[in-house]
Amino acid sequence: MSGTGRTDDGRGRLGGVLSNLAVAVGCVLFLGGSAWAAVVYKPYTVPTSSMSPTVNAGDRVLAERVDGDEVRRGDVVVFTDEVWGATPMVKRVVGVGGDTVACCDEAGRLTVDGDPIEEPYLRADGTASPAGTPASGKDFTAKVPEGSLFLLGDERTSSLDSRVHLEDTDQGAVPRSAVQARVDAVVWPMNGMIDRPEAFAALPGGVSAVGPLPLQAGSVGVGVLLILGGAAYGPLAALSARRGRRTRVPAGDR
Structure with missing residues (x-):
């Protein structure tokens, strides 16, 4: 049981690191693409x-x-x-x-x-x-x-x-x-x-x-997906862990 727990903890930490990295990269792409577009383009009606x-x-x-x-x-x-x-x-x-x-x-x-x-x-x-x-x-x-x-x-x-x-x-x-x-x-x-x-x-x-608009739009779009995906990892991992604990059978009941 303790070995399984350490494995689960290791996976959880790795997942947390990757999710944080995804959010960070997503923010860079989103903010960078938005700032680049604001400098290069001007809206008109x-x-x-x-x-x-x-x-x-x-x-x-x-x-x-x-x-x-x-x-x-x-x-x-x-x-x-x-x-x-x-x-x-x-x-x-x-x-x-x-x-x-x-x-x-x-x-x-x-x-x-x-x-x-x-x-x-x-x-x-x-x-x-x-x-x-x-x-x-x-x-x-x-x-x-x-x-x-x-x-x-x-x-x-x-x-x-x-x-x-x-x-x-x-x-x-x-x-x-x-x-x-x-x-x-x-x-x-x-x-x-x-x-x-x-x-x-x-x-x-x-x-x-x-012009560079397609590249800028792509950067913003990928950034949004990474931010949403990274932010969603924590709640989804916690939900998966809770379900795993509920379905795990105690050793004494086997």
């Missing part, structure tokens, strides 16, 4: 439907703080430009410095330097444009100045974007320095990550790399 169906009015998004020089075609960015108004706005980058952005070709598609761009994000089901459906309600051509970005909303029928400012000296473009952040995910409702459009990947410069 989208005020209008100009980016529908990708981002709708009232959606809560997480935007990675980036320098304007890091932005690539296809990115959804938060920016502020005095010509457009003094409040942060959310639009998609479709052209960068040196590009000629035009719409529409014979199939109704946007073109960048003559290359047609398929834009499945313009439709909620993510399919290609039906034949004859234009990517813009108005035809336009713009040469984007160096150091600038040409921005369009995904809701092309109502978005007030670079097309409205075509008569400005910069052909409707905004300076890269106006960009504050790049939208990576819609967190409320939980629509998930915003994909980098494949159509822009073949153009010079490619598309942006995915």
Whole structure:
């Protein structure tokens, strides 16, 4: 009996050490992932439907703080430009410095330097444009100045974007320095990550790399599981021990 007791005590101590270690590691992952996300990302509430169906009015998004020089075609960015108004706005980058952005070709598609761009994000089901459906309600051509970005909303029928400012000296473009952040995910409702459009990947410069949000979310999630698992070990071990004592038959009754 004494040998069994010492074995049980040893197992209990080892289990206690492991459970404490799990809680400690879980706290590090949870707090570290949360702090990392707070430094890298900033939450925004989208005020209008100009980016529908990708981002709708009232959606809560997480935007990675980036320098304007890091932005690539296809990115959804938060920016502020005095010509457009003094409040942060959310639009998609479709052209960068040196590009000629035009719409529409014979199939109704946007073109960048003559290359047609398929834009499945313009439709909620993510399919290609039906034949004859234009990517813009108005035809336009713009040469984007160096150091600038040409921005369009995904809701092309109502978005007030670079097309409205075509008569400005910069052909409707905004300076890269106006960009504050790049939208990576819609967190409320939980629509998930915003994909980098494949159509822009073949153009010079490619598309942006995915931000660190999945890694940060994974760190927080694993941390929560470790904390809960480690905290639950003590009560479960005690319950198991009590059940073991109740079922153990005294030596004198054998």
